[in-house]
Amino acid sequence: MCAITGIIGENIQDELYRMLLTLKHRGPDKSGVFVDGVISHGNLEELTVPPGNFGLGHNLLSIVGSEVVQPLRKGKIVLVCNGEIYNHYQLYSGLKNESNYNFETDSDSEVVLGLITHYYHGSLSQTIPKVVERLDGDYVFCAYDGKDLVAVRDPLGVKPLYYGENDGIFAFASERKALWTVGIDETHSLPPKYMLHNQELVELPGRLSWKNNHSISRSEIVTPPSKKHLQETLKNHIQESVQKRTLGLDKVGILFSGGVDSTILAVICADLGIETDLYAVGSEDSPDLLFAHNVSRDIGLPLHTRIVDEQVVREYSPPVLNAIEEWNVMKLGVGMTAYLAAEMAHQHGQRVILSGQGADELFAGYHRYLDFYQEKGEKAQEDLQEDVENLYHVNLERDDKVTMAHSVELRVPYLDLQIINMALDIPMYYKINGPEDNRRKCILREVARELGVPPEIVNRPKKAAQYGSGIHKILRKKVLKDQVYMDNLKKTFKFIDI
Numbered sequence: 001m002c003a004i005t006g007i008i009g010e011n012i013q014d015e016l017y018r019m020l021l022t023l024k025h026r027g028p029d030k031s032g033v034f035v036d037g038v039i040s041h042g043n044l045e046e047l048t049v050p051p052g053n054f055g056l057g058h059n060l061l062s063i064v065g066s067e068v069v070q071p072l073r074k075g076k077i078v079l080v081c082n083g084e085i086y087n088h089y090q091l092y093s094g095l096k097n098e099s100n101y102n103f104e105t106d107s108d109s110e111v112v113l114g115l116i117t118h119y120y121h122g123s124l125s126q127t128i129p130k131v132v133e134r135l136d137g138d139y140v141f142c143a144y145d146g147k148d149l150v151a152v153r154d155p156l157g158v159k160p161l162y163y164g165e166n167d168g169i170f171a172f173a174s175e176r177k178a179l180w181t182v183g184i185d186e187t188h189s190l191p192p193k194y195m196l197h198n199q200e201l202v203e204l205p206g207r208l209s210w211k212n213n214h215s216i217s218r219s220e221i222v223t224p225p226s227k228k229h230l231q232e233t234l235k236n237h238i239q240e241s242v243q244k245r246t247l248g249l250d251k252v253g254i255l256f257s258g259g260v261d262s263t264i265l266a267v268i269c270a271d272l273g274i275e276t277d278l279y280a281v282g283s284e285d286s287p288d289l290l291f292a293h294n295v296s297r298d299i300g301l302p303l304h305t306r307i308v309d310e311q312v313v314r315e316y317s318p319p320v321l322n323a324i325e326e327w328n329v330m331k332l333g334v335g336m337t338a339y340l341a342a343e344m345a346h347q348h349g350q351r352v353i354l355s356g357q358g359a360d361e362l363f364a365g366y367h368r369y370l371d372f373y374q375e376k377g378e379k380a381q382e383d384l385q386e387d388v389e390n391l392y393h394v395n396l397e398r399d400d401k402v403t404m405a406h407s408v409e410l411r412v413p414y415l416d417l418q419i420i421n422m423a424l425d426i427p428m429y430y431k432i433n434g435p436e437d438n439r440r441k442c443i444l445r446e447v448a449r450e451l452g453v454p455p456e457i458v459n460r461p462k463k464a465a466q467y468g469s470g471i472h473k474i475l476r477k478k479v480l481k482d483q484v485y486m487d488n489l490k491k492t493f494k495f496i497d498i
Contacts, residue, residue, distance in 0.1 A: 002027040002070070004080040004161075005057040005178055006142055006149070008199075009169035016055040019171070019178040020044060026082075026174055026404045027059025034071040034078050034144075041069040056080045056142060061407055063249075063351045068107035074117050076145050081109035082174055083139025083159050084411070086244045091115065091134065112141055124148045125197050129204055138411070140174065140190075150197050152204070156415050157192035157392025160400055163199075164188060170199050175401060176325045180495050192392055227443070230426055234419070235447045241416035242268045245354065251275035253345040253353035253408075255338055256303070257468055258291025260441065260448050261356025261365075263457045265413060266301055269354070271451075277348060278303045279341035283470030291460060298454045304348070306340045313474045314485065316340065318492060323405040324398045327498040329480070331398050333472040338410075339402040346406035353403060357395060358414040361387040362423035363441040364431040365462045370440060373432050380428050388420060 003026035005019040013035060020031055024044055031044040036052030044059065058070035058080045072079045085091070088108035095101040101114040115131045116124075124143055128150050138158035142151040151172055153161050163172035164184040173179055176187045194201045242265060246252050252269060256262045256278040269276040280292035284307050296303035306312075316336055321327070324335045338355070345353050360366050361384055364373070372380035387394075396412070403410040413419075430443045439445065439461050448458050467473070479485065490498045 002061050002082040003057075003059040003174045003178075004082045004140060004142060005171070005173045006055065006080070006151070007169060007171040007182070008054050008149075009171075010053055011051060012053060012055050012169070013049040013051050015169065015171070015182040016057050017047070017049045018181050019173055020047075020057045020059055022178045022181045023059055023174055025407055027061040028407055029062045030060040030069045031058065032060075032069045032071055033057045034073070034080075039071055039073060039078075054144075056144065058082075061351070061404075061409065063409060068105040068109065070109060072105075072107075072110055072113050074113050077113060077116055077120065078144045079109065079113045079116065079141060081112050081139060081141035083137055083141065083154065084108060084245075084409075085111055085135055085137035085139060086247075087134075087136040108137075109141070112139070113143075116143055120145070124150045125195070125202065128152055128195055132204065136417070142172070148198055150195055151190065152195040153190055153192055155192055155417065156388075156396065156420075158396050158400065158412060158415060160392075160397040161190040161196075162187045163190060163196060165199070172196065176495075177322070185495060189393055189397065225427065225430075227430055227446075230422075230430065231443060231446050231450065234422060234426070234443065235450060237416065237419045237422060238264065238413065238447065239268055241413040241419055242354070243272060245411045245413050246272065246274050246352075249274060249352055251277070251350065253277050253279055253341075253348070253350040255341050255353055255355045255410075256280045256292050256295075257288045257356075258293075258295050258457065259288075259356070259460060259462070259468070260445055260453065260457055261359040261414070262354075263295055263299075263453050264444075264448050264451060265354050265356060266295070267299060267448075267451050267453055270299060270301060276301050277345070277350070279306075279344050279353065280304070281306045281308060281337045281340045281469055281471075283308050283474065286468065286470035288468040288470075291457065295454060295457055299452075304344050306344060308336075308340070308469065308471055308474070310474050310478050312340075313471060313479050317475075317479065318489065319405070320402060321489070321493055321496060323402045325401065325496065327493075327496045329472070329475060333469075333475055334395075335398050335402045336471050337469045338399055339405060342403040342406040342408040342410075345403075345408050350408055352409050352411055354411050354413060355399060356414060357399060357410075357412045358388065358391060358420075359441070359444060360462065361391060362414060362420060363426075363444040364428065365441045367438075367440075367462075370432060370435070370437065373428050374435050378428050381424055385424055388424070391415070 003023035032041040035055040038050040085108040088111040164187040282289040
């Protein structure tokens with residue numbers, strides 16, 4: 001993953017450089033800019049930013065393939081891209097056959113540029129919807145053709161993009177802090193179903209292929225879907241999703257809680273033969289650490305742990321707040337878990353870490369879904385779908401930023417579109433086994449059992465990350481009650497409403 005920035009105004013070269021410098025943690029390898037037609041590449045500290053009134057910037061975090069510095073340019077199209085395109089090998093071959101596109105790099109970002117040039121006939125706004133329909137990945141990219149500027153993010157919003165304007169400057173960036181540094185205090189998150197076209201939001205139709213079969217009640221189903229068939233298909237989809245998110249990697253980390261979601265990922269990675277390390281965070285004797293130790297022993301994967309106490313929570317609250325860029329106690333607690341795990345992963349040379357994010361929303365893991373199901377029956381699928389559609393600003397932006405604070409890219413295998421569309425079509429009664437089902441996620445647990453996940457994890461009840469790690473309790477009962485500490489936080493983070 002990387003950082004992208006863009007800015008429009010008068011003599012923007014200094015502001016563009018400051019934005020890139022603010023986001024160096026997202027891409028420490030190389031940097032590049034495009035300003036009024038001129039491209040410059042190099043190490044950020046030595047980068048020369050040409051003078052001008054329109055600029056794009058990029059910081060590179062190289063993970064797979066050769067180090068390809070952006071912006072990329074083909075003809076009149078200029079591109080900056082932050083993301084991973086999981087079907088780029090197929091698109092690469094297709095573009096060579098369809099349009100004789102001459103690839104100059106092995107970067108998956110150039111596949112995006114190739115698609116744009118393939119479909120482009122003078123209008124970027126008409127081109128981009130055709131491009132995103134063919135992409136399978138987690139990404140944000142911006143394209144410019146000399147007259148139009150278009151920015152778009154992946155269908156789930158796994159990768160963030162913020163924009164805003166102030167005092168004659170319009171800008172966008174991968175994190176809010178880059179906008180704050182150039183005087184843009186009021187920022188907006190680009191919604192996944194929209195593209196930014198010349199500073200205006202334009203809705204993109206057909207970006208998510210939800211099936212919307214949620215009005216069928218159990219009594220109306222003449223021939224219920226075969227549970228065995230659904231389990232097997234779901235298992236295959238999850239395995240495929242993990243495989244394509246680890247393709248080309250020698251090693252990978254897993255944000256590990258000892259729960260069923262992350263253990264499934266660990267078992268699959270081990271089966272694929274990838275060097276896999278588990279990273280768990282929690283207070284001493286917290287449920288997550290106790291289960292994580294047991295699972296690590298049972299499946300034979302190395303576990304790295306960070307014990308959290310009041311001193312650690314006090315020490316890490318400021319950098320985590322700086323990463324998540326908002327005041328929310330729940331996000332602070334969960335974000336600190338991922339932040340500390342990513343810190344350990346970075347120390348071990350990891351560039352990619354996997355997370356079980358999204359599994360609870362897709363397979364009814366949270367207790368509230370039990371209430372929804374009792375009240376609405378199969379129509380409770382609508383609540384799951386709504387939560388999936390809102391994941392980008394509830395969880396995904398937070399998780400991306402706290403891991404990228406350590407130059408570690410987070411990947412979320414459960415949020416593969418193939419899995420999402422299937423999961424939201426699986427009847428609720430295969431997810432929740434009656435009003436007394438306090439474990440929920442029934443069909444996912446069956447998949448876990450088939451994959452060889454230890455029985456104690458298959459049967460482990462759901463516990464949210466902030467509670468399983470014990471961090472939320474320390475925050476609420478100790479740290480946040482210290483008024484002097486809180487006053488200092490308020491002074492430090494003037495842009496965050498604490």
